[in-house]
Amino acid sequence: MQPLEKTGNILPLLHEIRHALEDLLATGQTMVIDLQAMPFAPSELVELKEILGVGEVSAELHALGKSTIQETAFSGAWWIVHFNIDEKMISQTIEICHIPAILMAQHADIQMGLQQLSSTLGGVSL
Amino acid sequence: MNSATFLIWVRETGFLIASSIFIIGLTIRFFEIFMLGRKKDLSEPKGCAMRGGFKTIFTRFLPQDSNTFQRSYFIIIAGYVFHIGLLVALFLLVPHIELIRAALGFGWVGLPTPVVDFLTVLSLISMLALLWHRLTNPVLKMISDAGDYTAWILTFLPLLTGYLAYHHLFFDYTWLLAFHILSAELLMIMLPFTKLMHTFTIFVSRFYGGAISGHKGVQV
Amino acid sequence: MNQLSLEERLRLHGVSRRGFLKFCAATASLMALSPAMIPRIAAALENAKRPSVIWLSFQECTGCTESITRSHSPSLESLIFDAISLDYHHTLQVASGDAAEHAREQAMKDNWGKYILVVDGSIPLGNKGFSTIAGISNVDMLIETAKGAAAIVAVGSCAAFGGLPKANPNPTGAVSIDMIIKDKPIINVPGCPPIPVVMTGVLAHFLTFGTLPELDHLKRPKAFYGQNIHDRCYRRPFYERGQFAETFDDEGAKKGWCLFKLGCKGPTTYNACATTKWNGGVSFPIESGHGCLGCSEPNFWDAGSFYAPLSTPIGHVAQNAGYALAAGALAGAAIGFANKQKSSQAIEKHEEITVNDLIKGETK
Ligand code: SF4
Numbered sequence: 076m077q078p079l080e081k082t083g084n085i086l087p088l089l090h091e092i093r094h095a096l097e098d099l100l101a102t103g104q105t106m107v108i109d110l111q112a113m114p115f116a117p118s119e120l121v122e123l124k125e126i127l128g129v130g131e132v133s134a135e136l137h138a139l140g141k142s143t144i145q146e147t148a149f150s151g152a153w154w155i156v157h158f159n160i161d162e163k164m165i166s167q168t169i170e171i172c173h174i175p176a177i178l179m180a181q182h183a184d185i186q187m188g189l190q191q192l193s194s195t196l197g198g199v200s201l
Numbered sequence: 202m203n204s205a206t207f208l209i210w211v212r213e214t215g216f217l218i219a220s221s222i223f224i225i226g227l228t229i230r231f232f233e234i235f236m237l238g239r240k241k242d243l244s245e246p247k248g249c250a251m252r253g254g255f256k257t258i259f260t261r262f263l264p265q266d267s268n269t270f271q272r273s274y275f276i277i278i279a280g281y282v283f284h285i286g287l288l289v290a291l292f293l294l295v296p297h298i299e300l301i302r303a304a305l306g307f308g309w310v311g312l313p314t315p316v317v318d319f320l321t322v323l324s325l326i327s328m329l330a331l332l333w334h335r336l337t338n339p340v341l342k343m344i345s346d347a348g349d350y351t352a353w354i355l356t357f358l359p360l361l362t363g364y365l366a367y368h369h370l371f372f373d374y375t376w377l378l379a380f381h382i383l384s385a386e387l388l389m390i391m392l393p394f395t396k397l398m399h400t401f402t403i404f405v406s407r408f409y410g411g412a413i414s415g416h417k418g419v420q421v
Numbered sequence: 422m423n424q425l426s427l428e429e430r431l432r433l434h435g436v437s438r439r440g441f442l443k444f445c446a447a448t449a450s451l452m453a454l455s456p457a458m459i460p461r462i463a464a465a466l467e468n469a470k471r472p473s474v475i476w477l478s479f480q481e482c483t484g485c486t487e488s489i490t491r492s493h494s495p496s497l498e499s500l501i502f503d504a505i506s507l508d509y510h511h512t513l514q515v516a517s518g519d520a521a522e523h524a525r526e527q528a529m530k531d532n533w534g535k536y537i538l539v540v541d542g543s544i545p546l547g548n549k550g551f552s553t554i555a556g557i558s559n560v561d562m563l564i565e566t567a568k569g570a571a572a573i574v575a576v577g578s579c580a581a582f583g584g585l586p587k588a589n590p591n592p593t594g595a596v597s598i599d600m601i602i603k604d605k606p607i608i609n610v611p612g613c614p615p616i617p618v619v620m621t622g623v624l625a626h627f628l629t630f631g632t633l634p635e636l637d638h639l640k641r642p643k644a645f646y647g648q649n650i651h652d653r654c655y656r657r658p659f660y661e662r663g664q665f666a667e668t669f670d671d672e673g674a675k676k677g678w679c680l681f682k683l684g685c686k687g688p689t690t691y692n693a694c695a696t697t698k699w700n701g702g703v704s705f706p707i708e709s710g711h712g713c714l715g716c717s718e719p720n721f722w723d724a725g726s727f728y729a730p731l732s733t734p735i736g737h738v739a740q741n742a743g744y745a746l747a748a749g750a751l752a753g754a755a756i757g758f759a760n761k762q763k764s765s766q767a768i769e770k771h772e773e774i775t776v777n778d779l780i781k782g783e784t785k
Contacts, residue, residue, distance in 0.1 A: 369649070375689045
């Protein structure tokens with residue numbers, strides 16, 4: 076089968092990422108691009124991924140199914156994919172930020188962990 | 202009525218009405234014209250009528266002398282641009298060819314849409330320029346009647362709506378497409394009974410003129 | 422349980438705040454909202470209560486229910502379903518007959534004025550007996566259940582526009598929901614069937630914001646039906662260049678050229694297929710090599726053959742042209758003869774005038 080025609084959406088998207096990175100440097104403004112809101116030809120997402128490449132950080136999250144957070148070769152641009160428990164992809168985005176918010180420890184979770192730790196310690200006698 | 206049902210109506214009932222009137226009208230007009238007949242020319246032929254007739258069909262595509270061209274170059278150029286653009290849009294846009302194929306059982310290859318689009322724009326501009334000329338030139342204005350303006354509007358609307366539809370301008374595409382088809386149907390209905398009939402009679406009349414000259418041995 | 426907010430319920434299931442944020446991100450994508458809306462969604466969902474849903478199925482093929490249930494196990498959609506309380510769905514529930522009807526009446530009473538009514542299938546008005554549930558006709562059940570609903574979601578082209586039952590010649594006198602219910606907000610989610618996440622997306626919107634999404638002129642949520650398939654189609658460059666597949670297995674088809682000539686109705690169809698896609702984002706009809714049928718548009722069954730180009734007329738064109746030609750020829754000949762008659766009469770009446778006649782005329 077011959078390669079299918081491109082939508083031509085990759086180039087504008089790369090420009091958008093460039094502008095967003097400039098904004099991030101200048102003002103600290105972060106941005107999220109929803110890849111599922113754009114039409115792509117079957118081969119284009121693969122191509123986009125190749126162009127963006129793989130950067131230094133890569134993380135995996137396990138909450139309501141797996142998520143992969145991968146810094147692209149362009150630092151500050153992150154490729155984030157969320158899967159559900161069934162391993163079906165539910166969202167695919169590119170985030171422009173210093174660190175994706177989803178990686179940050181959350182207050183509610185810290186609180187809960189703290190409680191648990193305290194109760195564990197409470198039961199331990201030194 | 203919503204846009205989808207309106208589109209179905211123009212593609213079904215509307216087209217049935219328009220194509221019937223169009224075909225009936227054309228046939229009536231041709232029967233009328235040809236049954237009028239012509240008086241037998243008893244004079245001795247000084248040349249070939251047939252040859253003169255057919256030759257004129259083609260020679261009239263060009264201005265006969267540079268003088269004529271210089272006097273009305275605007276009308277000639279704008280007229281040509283508009284007619285060529287119209288014919289290209291009508292016969293070389295793929296959706297139109299598919300319509301012809303569905304109706305007549307055969308078709309041909311079309312042009313890329315940007316080309317058709319460009320010629321359509323030229324056509325629209327030429328038509329506007331020609332209208333402006335008609336309205337400002339005192340002689341032309343005086344000899345223009347309602348029939349001329351009707352013909353202009355009937356031709357302009359399908360071009361304009363087609364252009365808007367292609368670019369998805371101002372309205373929902375379904376509405377635009379339906380209006381485009383409707384405007385073309387209006388054109389089909391009116392064509393046999395207005396000056397637009399020249400689409401079909403032009404070559405007949407050119408032939409007659411050429412044949413008369415040919416018979417008389419006048420150079421054509 | 423019904424009084425807990427969504428976040429509290431997720432936490433009960435051992436889902437962390439991170440998991441909740443992930444859920445919000447996916448919900449934003451699901452509702453076709455900008456990612457910038459995620460914090461607002463999170464804030465809203467933190468406090469969202471579980472709305473009651475009553476689902477009525479009328480003249481339908483169960484395809485819509487199939488579509489939505491096939492997709493949701495166990496996925497984001499199932500979480501949305503967890504987040505609502507589906508109190509009545511006679512195709513899915515175990516109870517039937519009287520017991521089921523009691524469940525419906527109970528849910529209506531408990532949530533009067535607040536529940537969401539989801540309907541799939543059209544309503545036959547020709548004869549009430551054409552379609553009944555537990556002896557109650559569709560139209561009666563709809564009117565009764567609609568009374569206490571906060572909003573009605575018409576799922577599928579049948580409920581939204583009449584669909585297949587309404588196709589010419591419409592033997593049952595089928596009509597859409599909005600032909601019967603005039604005094605309630607109605608959201609149409611057409612499609613044959615609709616994309617599952619579009620259905621859940623509408624429910625998610627209601628769940629999140631407690632309001633209806635923005636609708637277009639056919640009462641469809643703009644977030645999903647604001648997109649023109651042709652505008653979003655990845656085969657569009659071929660259309661522009663004039664490269665078309667002529668059959669389903671020619672070179673053009675293999676190269677993925679535009680399907681316009683094979684009857685694609687993408688140019689007049691508004692739906693999210695080209696971006697949201699089907700089967701968990703795998704592909705959509707045009708990507709699989711078949712033209713769009715236009716199933717989310719009104720009366721798509723009556724819009725001519727699925728395989729005839731959009732620009733072609735519907736019906737028997739050639740046959741009609743033949744009749745028109747014959748009629749024209751007859752009329753033309755008749756008029757022609759009348760004209761001839763007129764001219765020969767004129768010739769007959771013609772009187773020769775001599776110079777003498779003229780002089781006589783002058784002296785008169
Ligand atoms: S396949 Fe259909 S939607 Fe895609 S470009 Fe061709 S006509 Fe348009």
